[in-house]
Amino acid sequence: MELISGPDHRRDFAGMTYVYAVVSRRANGISIGVNLNPNNACNWRCIYCQVPGLVRGAPPAVDLDQLRWELRSMLTSLASQSVAARPSRIEDVAFSGNGESTLSPMFAPAVRVVRDVMREMDLHAAVKLRLITNGSRVLHAAVQEGLREIAAAGGEVWFKVDGGSRDAIRQINDVQLSPRRVGERLAVCASLVPTWVQTCVVAVDGVMPDECWLRDYLAVLDAAGTGRLRGVLLTVLRDRRNSRRREG
Numbered sequence: 001m002e003l004i005s006g007p008d009h010r011r012d013f014a015g016m017t018y019v020y021a022v023v024s025r026r027a028n029g030i031s032i033g034v035n036l037n038p039n040n041a042c043n044w045r046c047i048y049c050q051v052p053g054l055v056r057g058a059p060p061a062v063d064l065d066q067l068r069w070e071l072r073s074m075l076t077s078l079a080s081q082s083v084a085a086r087p088s089r090i091e092d093v094a095f096s097g098n099g100e101s102t103l104s105p106m107f108a109p110a111v112r113v114v115r116d117v118m119r120e121m122d123l124h125a126a127v128k129l130r131l132i133t134n135g136s137r138v139l140h141a142a143v144q145e146g147l148r149e150i151a152a153a154g155g156e157v158w159f160k161v162d163g164g165s166r167d168a169i170r171q172i173n174d175v176q177l178s179p180r181r182v183g184e185r186l187a188v189c190a191s192l193v194p195t196w197v198q199t200c201v202v203a204v205d206g207v208m209p210d211e212c213w214l215r216d217y218l219a220v221l222d223a224a225g226t227g228r229l230r231g232v233l234l235t236v237l238r239d240r241r242n243s244r245r246r247e248g
């Protein structure tokens with residue numbers, strides 16, 4: 001089986017709708033991705049987003065039987081390869097799709113399906129269950145149900161925080177959102193499930209964020225309670241052109 005590598009964001013690889021495998025620097029091995037957004041729909045529009053044909057909106061209902069079948073097939077296929085043929089070990093099964101996973105009306109049931117398949121294939125102890133999220137839906141009860149399931153399965157969340165002021169959030173994530181709200185959501189998430197902050201520091205048109213950016217950003221983490229957070233996963237993008245401003 002050929003694996004997607006690097007920044008290739010085709011999720012329909014191997015003819016599957018919901019499941020893909022990628023050689024991931026993020027996860028330091030093979031990451032099995034679960035894409036609940038096959039229609040490329042997200043509620044944000046981040047400046048660095050690599051989803052092809054990204055649209056604003058929500059994903060359709062998930063066919064849970066198909067998700068179960070695809071995940072079993074993918075894991076069975078990887079397990080049947082010789083170790084030499086595999087680039088590295090399976091590090092995680094991550095909800096990381098072509099849009100925000102928690103927008104799916106079937107997010108919590110999908111988490112249960114993934115958890116059950118991992119148990120059935122005896123992977124639950126060695127392979128991490130992860131959600132990579134923009135955090136926009138963590139105050140919803142149905143999403144919190146899914147977060148609790150992830151915690152109970154020994155999993156974790158990577159929660160996106162790319163700025164600590166309204167302007168920074170608008171510039172990077174193209175969404176109107178108060179930093180106070182981000183801090184609240186992050187605190188709630190961290191109270192339910194082990195949570196890492198995932199941050200992309202972006203130099204827009206060659207200009208790196210300044211000390212004010214850093215102060216505002218740290219204020220969001222402080223508001224959430226840094227003692228509750230597992231840590232920060234930092235990526236630096238040194239030159240991202242602000243195409244939205246040019247288009248607008």
Ligand code: SF4
Nearest residue numbers: 042044045046049099
């Ligand atoms: S939250 Fe993720 S999928 Fe949505 S626009 Fe940002 S990077 Fe793309």
